[in-house]
Each structure stands twice: as structure tokens, then as C-alpha cells.
Amino acid sequence: MKRTHRCAELTVKDAGKEVVLMGWVQKRRDLGALIFVTLRDRSGIMQVVFNSETDPALHEKASQVRSEYVLAVRGTLALRSPEAVNKNMPTGELEVIAKELRILNKSEVPPFHIEEDSGANEALRLKFRYLDLRRPDLQRNLILRHRVAKIARDYYDENGFLEIETPVLTKSTPEGARDYLVPSRVHPGKFYALPQSPQLFKQLLMVSGYDRYMQITKCFRDEDLRADRQPEFTQIDLEMSFVDREDVMEVNEGFIRRLFKEIHNIDLPTPIPRLTYNEAMTRFGSDKPDTRFGLELVNVSDIVEESGFKVFSDAVKNGGSVRAINAKGAGAKFSRKEIDALGEVVKTYKAKGLAWIVVEENGLKSSFAKFLTEDEINALLKRLEAEKGDLLLFVADKDEVVFDALGHLRLELGEKLNLIDHDRYDVLWVTDFPLLERDEEENRWVAKHHPFTSPMDEDIEYLDTDPARVRAKAYDLIINGYEVGGGSIRIHSRELQNKLFNVIGFTDEQAKERFGFLLEAFNYGTPPHGGLAFGLDRLVMLLAKTDNIRDVIAFPKVQNASDLMTNAPDYVEDKQLEELSIKLVTKSEQ
RNA sequence: GGCCCGGUAGUUCAGUCGGUUAGAACGCUAGCCUGUCACGCUAGAGGUCGAGGGUUCGAGCCCCUUCCGGGUCGCCA
Numbered sequence: 262m263k264r265t266h267r268c269a270e271l272t273v274k275d276a277g278k279e280v281v282l283m284g285w286v287q288k289r290r291d292l293g294a295l296i297f298v299t300l301r302d303r304s305g306i307m308q309v310v311f312n313s314e315t316d317p318a319l320h321e322k323a324s325q326v327r328s329e330y331v332l333a334v335r336g337t338l339a340l341r342s343p344e345a346v347n348k349n350m351p352t353g354e355l356e357v358i359a360k361e362l363r364i365l366n367k368s369e370v371p372p373f374h375i376e377e378d379s380g381a382n383e384a385l386r387l388k389f390r391y392l393d394l395r396r397p398d399l400q401r402n403l404i405l406r407h408r409v410a411k412i413a414r415d416y417y418d419e420n421g422f423l424e425i426e427t428p429v430l431t432k433s434t435p436e437g438a439r440d441y442l443v444p445s446r447v448h449p450g451k452f453y454a455l456p457q458s459p460q461l462f463k464q465l466l467m468v469s470g471y472d473r474y475m476q477i478t479k480c481f482r483d484e485d486l487r488a489d490r491q492p493e494f495t496q497i498d499l500e501m502s503f504v505d506r507e508d509v510m511e512v513n514e515g516f517i518r519r520l521f522k523e524i525h526n527i528d529l530p531t532p533i534p535r536l537t538y539n540e541a542m543t544r545f546g547s548d549k550p551d552t553r554f555g556l557e558l559v560n561v562s563d564i565v566e567e568s569g570f571k572v573f574s575d576a577v578k579n580g581g582s583v584r585a586i587n588a589k590g591a592g593a594k595f596s597r598k599e600i601d602a603l604g605e606v607v608k609t610y611k612a613k614g615l616a617w618i619v620v621e622e623n624g625l626k627s628s629f630a631k632f633l634t635e636d637e638i639n640a641l642l643k644r645l646e647a648e649k650g651d652l653l654l655f656v657a658d659k660d661e662v663v664f665d666a667l668g669h670l671r672l673e674l675g676e677k678l679n680l681i682d683h684d685r686y687d688v689l690w691v692t693d694f695p696l697l698e699r700d701e702e703e704n705r706w707v708a709k710h711h712p713f714t715s716p717m718d719e720d721i722e723y724l725d726t727d728p729a730r731v732r733a734k735a736y737d738l739i740i741n742g743y744e745v746g747g748g749s750i751r752i753h754s755r756e757l758q759n760k761l762f763n764v765i766g767f768t769d770e771q772a773k774e775r776f777g778f779l780l781e782a783f784n785y786g787t788p789p790h791g792g793l794a795f796g797l798d799r800l801v802m803l804l805a806k807t808d809n810i811r812d813v814i815a816f817p818k819v820q821n822a823s824d825l826m827t828n829a830p831d832y833v834e835d836k837q838l839e840e841l842s843i844k845l846v847t848k849s850e851q
Numbered sequence: 852g853g854c855c856c857g858g859u860a861g862u863u864c865a866g867u868c869g870g871u872u873a874g875a876a877c878g879c880u881a882g883c884c885u886g887u888c889a890c891g892c893u894a895g896a897g898g899u900c901g902a903g904g905g906u907u908c909g910a911g912c913c914c915c916u917u918c919c920g921g922g923u924c925g926c927c928a
Contacts, residue, residue, distance in 0.1 A: 292891085293884040308888070328878090345886055353888085370879060373862055380863055384920045437928035457928080484927040609854085609924060711928045820921070 262333045262363060269305025269352050276340045280357060282307060283365070285395065286330045287375070289323075296323045300332060300357075301375075303400055308347075308356040309334050322362050329368035329375065335361040383811075387825040390816055402813045405524065406801045410477055412523055413497050413797075416516045422475040422499060427462035429455060429479070435775055436707065438482035441492075449842035455481035458794060460711060461779050463500040464751055467790040468782045475499040477797065486820050489743060489799055489810050493818075497800075500792030506734050506750050509791050510690060513746070517688060517738065524804050529688055537693040538732075546584075546668025548694070551742025552687045554680035556671045558584045558664070561655070564640045570632035572616070576657035583657040584667055587645040588674050592619035592652035600652070606673050607656055612666035616655040620647050629655075672742065683806070688740050696720070696733040697764065705766040710735045712761060713779075714749040715791075721757070724764055734791070745800050748793025755783045 265281045284302035294313040299306045311323035326332060336357040347353030373381035375395045386393040393399060414424065433440045433454035440454035456462075458480050466474045476498045483492060501509060514533050521527040541550050544557045562582040565573040573583045588595075595603075604615040618627040620642070630638055645653050656666045675681050696716045697706040706728050708714060716724065720731040738746035752758045758780065762772040772780065801813040811817040818824050838845065 288888075290887050290890055291884085292887060295885040295887075297887050297890085299888075310886085312885075314885075342886080345888090347888055350888075370861070374878075382858085382862085382920075384858095385862085387920090435928090438926080460928090482927060485925085487927085488922070490927070611924095708928055714928090819919095821919095825920090 262335055262361070264333070267304035268300055268302050268307035271307065271338055271352060271355060273340060273354055275338050276355065278338050279335065279360075280338050281333065281335045282309070282357060283333045284331070285368075285375075286326050286328055286332060288328065289326055291324060294320070296320060298323065298326060298332070298334075300334060301395075303404075305351055305397075307352050308350075309336065309359050310356050311359050311362070316360070319359060319362055322364070323359070326362075326364060327368065327370070329371050330364055331366040331368070333361075333363040333365055334359050384819070384825060387811075387817070387819060390826045394815060399812065402801065402805045402807070403815060405805055406797070406813055408524065409520060409797065409801050409804065410497075412520055413475070413477060413516065413795075416519050417473075417475040417499060420473070420512055420515070422473040423471055424476055425466060425471065425474050426476060427456070427459040427466075427478065431456050431462075434461070435771075436712065438484050441481045441483050444841040444843055446840050457482050458496060459498055460713070461776070463498060463792060464713065464779065464790065465782055467500055467502045468785065468787050470502075470788075472502045473499070474501075474792075483822075486818065486822060488808060489802065491798065491810055491814060491817055492822050494810075495797040497795040497797050498792070499794070500790060502788040502790045504750075504789070504791055506692075506736065506791065509748060509750070509793055510736055513738070513793055513795075520800075520804070521686065521688075525686075527686060529686075533688050533690055533738075535690040535692055538691055538695065539693070541691050542664050542668075546664040546666075546671060547742070548691055549737065549739045549742055549744045550668075550689075550691075551672060551675065551681070552689060553682055553685050553741060554675045556586050556588065556674055556680070558586060558667050558671070559645055560584050561641055561644055564637055564644060565633070565657075568633050568637050570616075570629050572614070572629070573655075573657045576659075579659075581657065581659040582663055583655055584663050585641070585645055585653055585655045586667055586671055586674065587647060588652040588654060588678065589648075590650050590652075591674065591678060592621070593650035594678075595652060603654065603670060603673065607666040607670050610666040610669055611662050612656045612658055614656075615666075615670070616657070618642075618647075618653040618655075620649050620651045620653070622649060686740060686803070688738070691737045691739055692735070693717075693732045694735045694737070695729065696731040696735075697728045699729070707765055708761075709733065710747070710749055712765060712767075713751045713758070715752045715757070716761075724760060728764060736793070738793075738795070740800075740803050743799055743803060744796070745803065746793055746795040748791065750789070750791035753783065753787040753789050755780065758783060 262281050264283045268282055268284055271280065282300055284300040287299040287301040287306050290297040296311040298309045298311070300309055311320045313320035334357060336359040339356055339358050341354055341356050371392050372389055373379055373385055373392070375392060377397050379386065379393070379396055394403070430443060430453040433442065433452065438457050440457065443453040443455065445451045445453060459476060459478060463474050478496055478498055479493055480496050481493050486492065501512070517533065518529045518531070521529050536550070538548055541548050543560065544550070545552070546558050560582060561584065562577045565583050566577040568574050576583055600617055607615045616629045618625055618630060625638070641653070647653055654670065656663050658666070695709055696714060698709045700707045710733055715734045717732045717734055723730045734750035736748060737744050752761060759772070798810050798813055802808070802810050805813055807813065816824065816826065823830060
């Protein structure tokens with residue numbers, strides 16, 4: 262028997278045809294002399310009927326099948342009688358009247374139901390990932406992922422990009438995330454590193470004149486996992502020569518627009534909205550703001566600077582600020598206990614506390630209003646456009662802490678107050694990031710993006726005098742509060758690159774040792790260039806409307822970076838270690 | 852490394868104040884059943900209450916340790 266169709270590809274137009282279907286038994290309903298089997302393949306399900314009256318031997322065989330058996334069925338595709346139509350099933354008007362059945366393989370009873378929205382524990386599903394992947398929702402996600410990758414390749418190909426592979430076994434570079442290391446057998450004591458991104462290689466491809474490069478490629482970062490972070494993940498990586506920031510943003514907007522059109526038939530605005538880093542921080546307390554709802558931050562530092570509430574006045578006088586969110590209507594909804602819980606939220610982000618005012622029918626209830634004058638309170642209410650039933654929440658600290666705390670508090674409130682429209686996509690660019698940030702531990706400046714990011718031309722003069730003021734030619738693409746892409750125009754002048762290494766405290770020797778090949782390349786005619794990388798997993802996660810990156814990766818890892826199915830990572834034979842000249846300092850029992 | 856949540860039948864869960872033989876639903880097995888599609892009916896099997904220790908006359912429940920999973924902070928140029 263040879264398969265003629267997939268189950269759910271058949272329509273009423275095919276009625277009357279003889280078909281051969283192959284797939285897994287979703288469900289067997291045995292009514293005695295009549296047996297219904299729903300057969301499942303990646304397209305969906307189709308009902309197959311076995312009737313003892315027409316073919317007793319066939320019926321007897323069908324009575325042996327169980328869930329997840331693999332069957333080949335030959336039969337006639339028939340229209341169901343009107344009263345037998347199942348409106349809840351895409352192929353509910355059809356069924357196959359079986360003429361021949363082959364049991365291609367048996368199956369043990371699976372450890373969990375293979376069905377949409379499996380309620381089974383994720384650890385169990387990950388251990389039996391190959392079964393989990395039979396479920397329609399995960400199949401949809403992986404098919405979606407394929408389509409996104411296909412659209413990316415098509416789009417960038419149409420725009421003159423070449424897909425070029427870069428090495429996976431490469432050199433460890435300082436800064437950034439922790440590297441995954443691979444020991445060299447041939448060079449005892451030496452290690453390759455798996456790439457955190459193909460950053461240096463794609464810049465070298467620009468030096469080589471390839472002009473427009475793209476690659477869908479795995480990247481590796483040995484850092485702790487999150488709901489939206491895996492240690493190995495996939496980037497749609499690209500780089501372009503002879504471009505400025507606008508060129509890169511424009512071509513990539515085209516991709517994102519095409520993606521949303523083809524996947525969800527959504528027309529994203531042209532151009533995609535932009536926020537500067539400063540605006541994003543002051544309005545939303547985040548450099549990846551979720552703009553699907555309001556609750557924007559309001560600076561009230563000037564009002565409380567001279568107030569009698571020392572928490573506020575000291576914060577401002579020490580160079581920080583006092584900012585607030587008006588949680589509209591939450592004063593009437595939240596209990597004292599719930600407000601205290603919000604205080605715990607901001608403490609997670611190093612805020613010392615959360616000051617609050619509830620605007621009630623007959624006046625105010627507040628944790629701190631007694632320290633303020635009536636004028637100051639009225640000014641606060643006015644600035645925050647407070648109305649009865651509102652809850653005003655204040656954090657006073659260094660700007661960094663205030664933004665972080667209120668930014669996360671805002672997200673919590675958005676969720677708690679049900680302000681987020683989960684069917685909506687807000688896509689935006691955040692631009693004008695600071696080039697550098699202060700590493701307090703090491704007491705030096707470090708690159709916020711990476712050390713090859715170009716400063717804005719007009720800010721170069723401040724590299725020595727006021728590094729914090731220097732903005733980068735960098736841009737991130739944000740969707741619904743997730744960073745799904747980011748990139749920059751790179752430095753292509755050897756002098757400027759040296760300058761930057763100096764600012765971040767690299768000696769010439771260190772720079773040469775780590776990036777020597779890149780710096781040398783820059784001596785041989787480097788075109789102006791820049792690029793960007795999208796996180797494919799996050800992009801698919803958002804398009805699939807899930808909030809867990811594991812749902813869009815075929816074989817993901819769990820929080821401790823292990824794979825519950827293969828049990829990787831695992832111990833290896835002593836012989837393997839010997840060949841690699843590796844001796845373990847501590848060795849657990851094997 | 853810190854904080855929070857969870858772990859009881861194959862699965863999802865309930866389990867009162869610490870007290871008799873740990874329950875339900877689904878699934879599974881067997882029998883019956885010709886239009887089911889959450890098929891129905893009858894009967895049955897199925898438990899290391901994550902693990903170890905402690906308190907107690909008695910622990911699924913209380914205490915300690917530990918393992919596993921999730922979320923998060925740190926971390927993620």
C-alpha cells in the first residue's frame with residue numbers, strides 16, 4: 262500500500278475516491294459490530310469505519326488496534342449521513358469506509374494523552390518529547406517555525422543577501438556571556454568556544470566584499486535559563502555593507518512586515534514606530550517596553566524635592582528621582598494586602614519600598630501623605646491626573662533603580678488589572694542606546710551592546726570627557742515587551758576601534774590577543790557596515806502566542822540546562838577524557 | 852548562589868484537626884453494544900504519597916535534609 266493523501270487534506274470534493282491513509286490511532290470507539298477509529302497524521306484527523314457486517318475479518322483486526330498504533334488503511338472516502346456529521350471536526354463531514362487494514366506497528370499505552378492542550382506535567386512531556394511533538398499544538402508551532410525561517414530566507418534572498426555559514430568551533434572572546442568550551446584533542450590544553458553569535462565572522466564577510474550576508478544559525482550562551490531564554494538558540498543573523506542605520510532598519514522592517522502579513526495577515530504600520538532609549542526609560546521604565554497598555558511613569562521629583570518626606574527629598578538631592586504610576590481604578594480594587602504585595606515586587610528590583618496613595622470617596626489614604634504639605638499633595642494629584650478610586654504608587658531612588666522597579670511594577674499592574682490585549686502586537690524600534698555603561702564591580706566602562714558598535718558621530722567627542730553621554734548607532738526591535746532583535750552600525754575605522762578599546766580599558770596587547778584577526782582585517786579596506794540579528798525562537802514564540810520558548814523548540818532544555826530526554830549533559834568515559842588531556846578536579850559517582 | 856510555587860494511581864487532581872483499609876475523574880484490561888465522535892453499560896487491575904531522616908502510640912499531613920520540575924533575582928557584550 263502506498264499513501265495517497267494526508268488525513269485532513271481530504272475534502273468533500275474527494276468523496277467517492279479510494280484513498281490510502283497512514284497514521285496513528287488517535288482514538289478507537291468500539292460499538293461492538295461497528296468500530297470507529299480516528300486516524301491522525303500531521304495534517305489532522307480522519308474517521309475510519311470498520312463494519313463487521315460487510316467484512317468480519319477486517320472488523321476483527323480493527324478490534325485489536327489501540328491508541329497510537331500505526332496503521333495503513335485503504336478504503337473509500339464517503340460523505341457521512343447528515344445526522345452523523347461532526348461539526349467540531351474539520352473533516353467531520355467525511356469518513357473512510359475501510360477495505361483493508363495493516364497494523365504497521367503497535368504502541369505501548371503512552372504516558373500521557375496525545376491531544377491538544379495536554380494537561381500533563383511539562384517534565385513528563387519533555388522526557389517523552391517525541392510523543393509530545395505528536396500533539397497538534399506543538400506541530401503547529403514547529404510548522405510555523407518552518408514558515409518563519411522560509412519567509413526569512415526568501416525575503417533576504419530577494420533583497421540580495423547571501424546565506425553563508427560560519428564556524429561553530431571557534432575562538433573564545435572576552436566580555437559578553439559565558440562561553441561553552443570544547444576541548445581540542447589535537448592541541449592539549451586548548452579549547453574552542455561555541456559562538457555566542459557569528460558577530461566577528463559576519464563583519465569579516467563584509468571586509469571580504471560579500472556585501473549582504475544572512476544566516477539562520479545556532480548561538481550558544483552558558484547562562485541561566487528563563488521562560489524566554491535557552492542556552493542554545495537560533496538567530497536570523499545578517500550584515501550589510503555601505504549602509505547607515507536607516508538602511509538596516511528599513512530592510513528589516515520589510516521583513517517583519519512581510520512576516521506579520523503572511524503569518525497573521527496583519528498590516529504593521531509604516532514606518533514601524535520608534536522610541537529613543539531615553540523616552541522608553543522615562544515613559545515605561547524599560548528599554549524593551551510593552552506598549553500595549555498605558556500606566557506610564559510620571560516624574561514628580563520637582564514637586565517633592567523640598568518636602569518633609571526624607572525618603573523623597575533625599576533621593577532627589579542625591580541625584581536620583583521620585584517617579585510614580587497612577588494605577589487607574591486599582592485603589593478601589595486592591596486590598597491593603599495586595600498593595601503590600603506590590604511593595605514586594607519593587608523590592609525584587611532593589612527599591613527600598615513603595616509609597617502609595619489611595620484616592621477615596623472622602624479623601625486620601627496613604628503611607629506617607631502626612632509628611633507632605635497640602636500643596637505638595639495637590640500638586641501630585643494633579644500631575645498624576647488622580648481621580649477617585651485610583652492608586653498612586655511611588656518609588657524614590659537612583660534613576661536606575663526607579664526605572665527598573667516601576668518598569669516591572671507596571672508590567673505586574675498591567676497583568677493584574679487585565680489591561681493587556683493578548684491578541685495585539687505592538688512592534689517598535691528602540692534607538693539611541695548609550696554606547697557604554699558602568700561596570701561598578703570592575704570599576705570601568707563596558708560596551709552595552711558590544712565593543713564594535715559605532716558611537717553616534719556627534720557624540721564621539723565625549724568619549725574621553727563624558728562616556729555616559731555617548732549614544733550608539735544601535736537599535737533593538739521590540740514586540741510586546743520582548744526584545745526580538747537588535748543590531749548596530751559597526752566601527753570600521755581602526756583608529757576609532759582602538760579608541761574604544763582604550764575607553765573600555767583594553768590594552769593594545771589585550772585587544773590584539775583577542776580580536777587581532779579582526780583588527781588586522783580592518784587594515785585592508787573595510788567598508789562601512791552594520792547589521793542586526795533576530796531571535797528566531799522569540800519571534801516564533803510571539804507569533805505562536807505562547808509565553809514559553811520551549812513551546813517552539815523541538816528538543817529544548819530545562820531550567821538547569823539539561824535535556825530530560827537524552828539526559829545530556831552526562832559523564833563520559835575516562836578514555837575520552839584522557840584523549841582530551843582533561844583531568845577532573847572533582848568527580849561524582851558514575 | 853538567593854527568593855517563591857509545585858511533586859499523592861499511567862495522567863490530572865482531592866485528601867478536613869495528625870487517627871480505621873489513601874479517594875475521584877480520565878486512561879488501562881475484560882465482557883456487552885450497528886452511527887460513535889468526551890460513545891454507553893458492567894466488572895476489574897492499578898499507590899515507594901519524589902527520596903532520606905526525625906517528632907509521635909500513630910505521619911500523605913508536622914520538622915530537618917535532599918532530589919526533581921516551574922517562575923524569578925543575580926547572570927544574559
